[in-house]
Amino acid sequence: MxxxxxxxxxxxxxxxxxxxxxxxxxxxxxxxxxxxxxxxxxxxxxxxxxxxxxxxxxxxxxxxxxxxxxxxxxxxxxxxxxxxxxxxxxxxxxxxxxxxxxxxxxxxxxxxxxxxxxxxxxxxxxxxxxxxxxxxxxxxxxxxxxxxxxxxxxxxxxxxxxxxxxxxxxxxxxxxxxxxxxxxxxxxxxxxxxxxxxxxxxxxxxxxxxxxxxxxxxxxxHSIPDVVIETPDPESAGRLVEGATVVPEGISLSGLDKDKTAGLVKYLVDADVSIYQVRRVQQSLEDVFMDLTGRSGLL
Ligand SMILES: Nc1ncnc2c1ncn2[C@@H]1O[C@H](COP(=O)(O)OP(=O)(O)OP(=O)(O)O)[C@@H](O)[C@H]1O
The missing domain is CATH 3.40.50.300 (P-loop containing nucleotide triphosphate hydrolases)
Structure with a gap:
């Protein structure tokens, strides 16, 4: 072109x-x-x-x-x-x-x-x-x-x-x-x-x-979709993980690559947290911008 x-x-x-x-x-x-x-x-x-x-x-x-x-x-x-x-x-x-x-x-x-x-x-x-x-x-x-x-x-x-x-x-x-x-x-x-x-x-x-x-x-x-870890006790899981956001079904984390996700799951299991499901959430373009601009909400 x-x-x-x-x-x-x-x-x-x-x-x-x-x-x-x-x-x-x-x-x-x-x-x-x-x-x-x-x-x-x-x-x-x-x-x-x-x-x-x-x-x-x-x-x-x-x-x-x-x-x-x-x-x-x-x-x-x-x-x-x-x-x-x-x-x-x-x-x-x-x-x-x-x-x-x-x-x-x-x-x-x-x-x-x-x-x-x-x-x-x-x-x-x-x-x-x-x-x-x-x-x-x-x-x-x-x-x-x-x-x-x-x-x-x-x-x-x-x-x-x-x-x-x-x-x-x-x-x-x-x-x-x-x-x-x-x-x-x-x-x-x-x-x-x-x-x-x-x-x-x-x-x-x-x-x-x-x-x-x-x-x-x-x-x-450029973006890494957020990870949501579904658990019966989101509040307790949230207290264990720095940077986690507590959501109704569990906790949500931004910017976690595959290795960090695996490490986090192991850490939670070792801490006796029950995990029902781990999934990635498709980001909107707005979220990608936020990642790109350091979540400063420039746009
Ligand atoms: N003639 C000028 N003299 C001094 N500073 C200027 C001049 N023209 C633009 N600037 C400054 O340069 C920066 C970029 O301005 P510009 O108008 O290019 O931005 P923009 O992205 O088009 O924004 P907007 O959508 O508000 O026009 C601003 O800080 C503006 O104050």
Whole structure:
């Protein structure tokens, strides 16, 4: 699979604060890449560097296999459509009038505009004033503006922010469809749930550092499912085992590998604790994140 965005040691320093810290991003072609991290973790700053809107303090950016430099930017950046921060668009103009501004700035043809409206399912609302659009429609207009030039890649900063569940679902299915057509979509969010349902590849930022990058399955491989030991007297078993959580059917422990589990079972049997059953509990993605971030509940 080709890599559309590759960075090495990408860093942005604001005075003595490192907002983005030695990032090695790998965004494969034709996927939805979910760029996840809490507010302030450096997602917007990273995206701005990828789009040439902010100069990196250090590091390199390759777009479509070519180094982004002052010389190559005019050639590379038109292949990326973007929406960073609030959706664009003048409220006192209609969607169509807003798109005409984009059309003339980028010297696009009218059919490209019509296709972009159709893709985001705004054709029937294109003659409404943007100030009368719902937030979801404004976001979709922003995506249409980014799509009008028919880019190979879309970079969208929190496009589902503030939307209700049906608005989120609309954007989600739109982005998944676009990736199905071969457009690479990099989308940021601070909400795990929103990203999980649309992204094939995840990049997770915490305090400017990438703490995980890969597929959902690879993320699950990072986790060790909790062990539940069923016993008739959970309270007594809980007192014997440091770090155990007492649950109705027994005790539960996190992060125990096979050997530690075997050792614990032996210890409990030697201590005359009756064991009815030992089982692993499938973790949710939320639990895996908690493990990854040291249970600090970052997301
Ligand atoms: N122009 C700037 N000058 C100084 N500090 C900045 C500037 N832009 C961003 N920062 C700081 O860099 C850090 C990362 O901010 P950034 O906006 O990239 O995070 P984010 O993950 O996109 O969060 P959010 O979702 O809240 O936008 C924050 O601590 C922010 O305060």
């Amino acid at each position: 080709n890599t559309v965005i590759a960075t090495r040691g990408l860093t942005k320093q604001f005075k003595n604060h490192t907002a983005v810290d030695s990032l090695d991003l790998q965004v494969p072609q034709g996927v939805v890449y979910g760029f996840l991290g809490p507010n302030g973790s450096g997602k917007s700053t990273t995206m701005k560097m990828l789009l040439g809107l902010t100069q990196p303090t250090a590091g390199e950016i390759d777009l479509f296999g070519q180094r982004l430099t002052p010389t190559t930017r005019a050639e590379l950046l038109p292949s990326i459509g973007s929406m960073i921060e609030a959706p664009p668009g003048y409220g006192h103009l209609t969607g169509w009038e807003n798109m005409q501004i984009v059309r003339s700035m980028l010297e696009l043809a009218e059919p490209q505009i019509e296709r972009a409206f159709a893709t985001v399912r705004l054709t029937e609302h294109k003659h409404k004033l943007v100030r009368n659009y719902s937030l979801g429609m404004k976001q979709r207009l922003g995506i249409a503006m980014a799509l009008a030039r028919e880019p190979a890649m879309l970079v969208l900063d929190e496009p589902t922010n503030g939307l209700d569940p049906s608005g989120i679902e609309e954007i989600r299915s739109l982005l998944v469809d676009l990736a199905g057509e071969g457009i690479t979509v990099m989308v940021s969010s601070h909400l795990l749930d929103e990203i999980d349902k649309m992204a094939t590849v995840l990049g997770i930022l915490s305090s400017g550092k990438m703490i995980f990058q890969g597929t959902r399955d690879q993320l699950f491989q």
